[in-house]
Amino acid sequence: MKNFDIAIIGGGILGTTISYWISNLYDLNICVIDKEFDVAKHTSGRNTGVVHTPFYLDPEKKKIFAKSAHISHDLWKTVAIQTQSPWMDVGTIEVAMDDLQHKTLEKYQKWGIQNGVSEDSLLLLDSNELKQKEKNLQCHSGLLCRNDVSTDYSKLTKEIKNISIKNSVEFIFQKNVKSFQQKNDAIQIDFTDNSSIECNYLINCSGGNSLDIAKQFDLFESYSDLHFRGEYWIADSKYADIVKTNIYSVARHPEFPFLDPHWIKRANGTTEIGPNAVPVPTPETYDGFVTDIPSAVSKLGDILTGGAKKLFFNPDFLSLITHEFRSSISKDAMVERVMNFIPSLKSEYFSRKGTAGIRTPVISPDGNFIPDVMEREGHNSFHIVNYNSPGATGAPAYSALVVKKLQNKGILNNPKTQKNSLWNFNSIIEQI
Numbered sequence: 001m002k003n004f005d006i007a008i009i010g011g012g013i014l015g016t017t018i019s020y021w022i023s024n025l026y027d028l029n030i031c032v033i034d035k036e037f038d039v040a041k042h043t044s045g046r047n048t049g050v051v052h053t054p055f056y057l058d059p060e061k062k063k064i065f066a067k068s069a070h071i072s073h074d075l076w077k078t079v080a081i082q083t084q085s086p087w088m089d090v091g092t093i094e095v096a097m098d099d100l101q102h103k104t105l106e107k108y109q110k111w112g113i114q115n116g117v118s119e120d121s122l123l124l125l126d127s128n129e130l131k132q133k134e135k136n137l138q139c140h141s142g143l144l145c146r147n148d149v150s151t152d153y154s155k156l157t158k159e160i161k162n163i164s165i166k167n168s169v170e171f172i173f174q175k176n177v178k179s180f181q182q183k184n185d186a187i188q189i190d191f192t193d194n195s196s197i198e199c200n201y202l203i204n205c206s207g208g209n210s211l212d213i214a215k216q217f218d219l220f221e222s223y224s225d226l227h228f229r230g231e232y233w234i235a236d237s238k239y240a241d242i243v244k245t246n247i248y249s250v251a252r253h254p255e256f257p258f259l260d261p262h263w264i265k266r267a268n269g270t271t272e273i274g275p276n277a278v279p280v281p282t283p284e285t286y287d288g289f290v291t292d293i294p295s296a297v298s299k300l301g302d303i304l305t306g307g308a309k310k311l312f313f314n315p316d317f318l319s320l321i322t323h324e325f326r327s328s329i330s331k332d333a334m335v336e337r338v339m340n341f342i343p344s345l346k347s348e349y350f351s352r353k354g355t356a357g358i359r360t361p362v363i364s365p366d367g368n369f370i371p372d373v374m375e376r377e378g379h380n381s382f383h384i385v386n387y388n389s390p391g392a393t394g395a396p397a398y399s400a401l402v403v404k405k406l407q408n409k410g411i412l413n414n415p416k417t418q419k420n421s422l423w424n425f426n427s428i429i430e431q432i
């Protein structure tokens with residue numbers, strides 16, 4: 001049986017950037033396992049593609065996401081330039097529809113500065129100033145963030161995979177992890193095709209399956225998760241430029257981790273509206289509502305017994321979910337939500353659906369969404385759950401932080417040199 005020093009489960013943007021750092025700093029025998037035939041086949045290749053500036057993230061409650069996103073902007077830019085990957089300086093306007101929402105924009109401006117964003121890249125504009133910039137936009141006011149970029153995270157993940165391979169990481173594709181056996185100080189990883197490998201240390205960053213895998217190690221036992229599909233509609237090219245900036249709106253329910261659908265300028269030149277947030281039974285239910293009955297029943301069991309049950313007694317959550325379902329069943333309902341701030345839109349401007357992606361927020365035992373990423377250590381394993389938006393933006397810095405934590409725990413030693421200089425480990429750790 002093949003043995004690795006470190007096995008990483010999940011070839012998403014997180015597992016791939018972690019493999020980059022470890023292989024960049026150490027000469028270890030590392031593998032990344034994914035059940036698909038390449039990296040970034042799930043959330044990392046099915047997102048909005050925005051390199052987010054963390055102005056909308058609470059610096060206390062979402063500290064790791066905010067810091068990681070801020071530091072990683074320039075790290076991704078370096079990769080995009082070196083690999084000729086898409087990097088479109090599009091900017092974002094976060095719009096407020098009334099005085100109350102305007103106060104949220106003022107708070108966002110302060111949060112942005114606390115998170116390290118420079119003052120001159122966050123401008124509060126009134127409706128007249130915004131009309132001069134975007135004549136089809138209608139709102140009370142907006143926060144213009146010039147730094148936001150559109151990219152292709154699937155391409156960026158593949159570029160990092162290529163560097164990891166040069167650093168001798170083995171990518172093991174089309175192997176679906178089923179279970180684990182603790183063998184003295186090693187872990188045997190069993191796949192659904194009945195093959196197995198062994199590793200001395202395991203890192204679980206398997207996205208929508210991370211919590212379930214962590215639970216096999218008796219971790220996060222009283223936590224549950226829910227899966228929410230984000231759907232998009234693509235604007236016909238004739239209408240793609242009626243607004244030239246990304247438009248986001250102030251969240252109506254800040255306690256829940258979803259925003260109303262946005263107007264998004266994609267790096268490939270298309271414009272889309274989305275995503276909504278429709279509850280689905282598995283992290284891969286990209287169409288329809290129930291594709292896999294056993295998983296749906298098991299998810300229902302989780303909801304009825306875990307912290308998620310409490311959410312279903314929360315009237316605000318139920319009202320939000322009803323709204324989201326409506327916008328999944330009806331294109332008109334989705335377009336209407338964006339028409340709040342771009343009233344000249346019409347449902348017939350959107351004739352094709354975009355690529356849906358699925359978020360998996362984790363819910364605490366008392367029924368609240370966990371705001372930041374969570375980690376737990378097993379005997380010889382490390383587990384990352386709730387790695388949600390803007391996780392693609394923050395991946396280079398956050399994965400460096402994971403490696404630093406493994407150093408602090410004595411699992412990895414302190415290396416003296418880095419093999420190449422795509423990103424500078426020590427300077428990232430100093431900033432985070």
Ligand SMILES: Cc1cc2nc3c(=O)[nH]c(=O)nc-3n(C[C@H](O)[C@H](O)[C@H](O)COP(=O)(O)OP(=O)(O)OC[C@H]3O[C@@H](n4cnc5c(N)ncnc54)[C@H](O)[C@@H]3O)c2cc1C
Pocket residue numbers: 009010011012013014015033034035036039040041042043044045046047048049050051052175176177178205206207208209229230275356357358359387388389390391392393394
């Ligand atoms: C709709 C949507 C829009 C978003 N927009 C943005 C955005 O604009 N900007 C931004 O920064 N972030 C965005 N995000 C968040 C971002 O995409 C995620 O935080 C990030 O991609 C998570 O990466 P990951 O590697 O943890 O997960 P994933 O990309 O899901 O990777 C996990 C991998 O694990 C593999 N895996 C799972 N189980 C197993 C198993 N049993 N055996 C083998 N392999 C397994 C899967 O195949 C998958 O490849 C968005 C997310 C969604 C859903």
